[in-house]
Amino acid sequence: MRIIAIMKSIEQRMAAAWRNKYIIRRALSTQILMSPQSLVSLDFPENWTPTPDSLRPPTLNCSGAQDAVTIDGKLIAEDIRSTVATEVKRMKEAIGKVPGLAVILVGQRRDSQTYVRNKIKACEEVGIKSLFHELPEDCPQDAVVSAVSSFSEDPSIHGILVQLPLPQHLDEVKILNALRLEKDVDGFHPMNMGNLAMRGREPLFIPCAPKGCIELLIRSGVEIMGKNAVVIGRSNVVGLPIALLLQRHHATVSVVHVLTDNPEEITSEADIVVAAAGVPNLVRSNWLKPGAVVIDVGTCPVEDPSSEYGYRLVGDVCYEEAVKVASAITPVPGGVGPMTIAMLLTNTLDSAKRAYQFV
Numbered sequence: 001m002r003i004i005a006i007m008k009s010i011e012q013r014m015a016a017a018w019r020n021k022y023i024i025r026r027a028l029s030t031q032i033l034m035s036p037q038s039l040v041s042l043d044f045p046e047n048w049t050p051t052p053d054s055l056r057p058p059t060l061n062c063s064g065a066q067d068a069v070t071i072d073g074k075l076i077a078e079d080i081r082s083t084v085a086t087e088v089k090r091m092k093e094a095i096g097k098v099p100g101l102a103v104i105l106v107g108q109r110r111d112s113q114t115y116v117r118n119k120i121k122a123c124e125e126v127g128i129k130s131l132f133h134e135l136p137e138d139c140p141q142d143a144v145v146s147a148v149s150s151f152s153e154d155p156s157i158h159g160i161l162v163q164l165p166l167p168q169h170l171d172e173v174k175i176l177n178a179l180r181l182e183k184d185v186d187g188f189h190p191m192n193m194g195n196l197a198m199r200g201r202e203p204l205f206i207p208c209a210p211k212g213c214i215e216l217l218i219r220s221g222v223e224i225m226g227k228n229a230v231v232i233g234r235s236n237v238v239g240l241p242i243a244l245l246l247q248r249h250h251a252t253v254s255v256v257h258v259l260t261d262n263p264e265e266i267t268s269e270a271d272i273v274v275a276a277a278g279v280p281n282l283v284r285s286n287w288l289k290p291g292a293v294v295i296d297v298g299t300c301p302v303e304d305p306s307s308e309y310g311y312r313l314v315g316d317v318c319y320e321e322a323v324k325v326a327s328a329i330t331p332v333p334g335g336v337g338p339m340t341i342a343m344l345l346t347n348t349l350d351s352a353k354r355a356y357q358f359v
């Protein structure tokens with residue numbers, strides 16, 4: 001009798017331990033929803049207790065037996081934009097101020113012009129003030145640095161972004177270094193990137209596309225903690241920061257790039273794949289483990305005489321194949337792209353709140 005009672009008690013304790021482990025894992029992986037900075041610390045937060053939200057079960061099926069769920073970035077981005085609009089209105093009513101964003105575009109790249117136009121329009125829609133500064137393709141380095149410096153001094157501007165890529169003759173690092181850290185809403189300042197990489201340090205801003213990817217995963221109920229994640233591509237804008245961010249969310253992260261041997265073999269081990277190589281249709285079905293979650297950051301224009309503009313946007317992932325293997329996937333367009341702009345708005349709002357100490 002006594003032995004049976006002891007065994008029962010051990011069993012109950014083990015069950016409780018597993019239950020606690022599950023609760024802690026879910027809470028840490030959904031912590032982004034509770035944090036205004038959408039940032040997960042590398043350690044357990046002080047006085048942490050689970051909330052009902054952190055116990056929410058995953059919503060995705062991971063069997064790979066049916067077509068993947070489409071993660072609708074456009075819809076999620078609209079939701080975020082409407083929250084930003086409400087917050088901007090609240091700020092204006094309470095303190096008579098609105099967030100301000102300065103956008104600097106050098107040169108005449110068609111894609112950059114489109115992105116900048118969309119960012120300015122998005123600001124207008126949520127009540128954020130925007131200032132646009134355009135410079136010619138052949139402008140000297142000093143002209144860009146001076147534009148950045150003058151916006152850095154303007155108290156009505158809380159975010160400054162320099163649209164990338166810059167023309168070849170310009171030194172990107174020197175220009176980004178001229179940004180006032182508190183206004184680096186793109187999160188590309190070397191100090192913000194360095195802080196993103198370091199344990200125990202918190203960047204003021206997280207780059208927009210990577211932050212959007214994480215937000216998509218979490219809002220879709222995908223658990224990140226403990227999962228194998230593969231990032232394809234190692235650019236400063238997406239590949240590098242998303243790899244750092246996934247680690248902050250406690251994933252086991254591999255980065256494959258143009259010089260990696262057998263990238264398809266490595267990627268096919270992944271529970272979460274983030275494709276940011278800029279190579280149309282690079283990721284085929286044989287690159288994917290059944291049930292993997294696929295986030296496609298690529299947006300490459302390819303010629304298409306049948307479409308209205310003569311081109312269409314193609315992602316890094318062969319969607320038609322991947323949708324048969326993955327459990328969830330972002331489309332292109334309508335996945336990460338709209339989230340990139342939504343995250344720029346949240347970063348700008350956060351920056352203004354910080355500047356005015358508005359909570």
Ligand SMILES: Nc1nc2c(c(=O)[nH]1)N[C@@H](CN(C=O)c1ccc(C(=O)N[C@@H](CCC(=O)O)C(=O)O)cc1)CN2
Pocket residue numbers: 114115161162163164165186208209237299313332333334335336337338339340341
């Ligand atoms: N300073 C920066 N430069 C660049 C960034 C950035 O975050 N900051 N990211 C990319 C480009 N980019 C924003 O600048 C960006 C790319 C794509 C989209 C987007 O909404 N894409 C839509 C399709 C849009 C279309 O039809 O053309 C989608 O995928 O649905 C937004 C922003 C490099 N440079």
Ligand SMILES: [Mg+2]
Pocket residue numbers: 276277278279297298299300
């Ligand atoms: Mg791309």
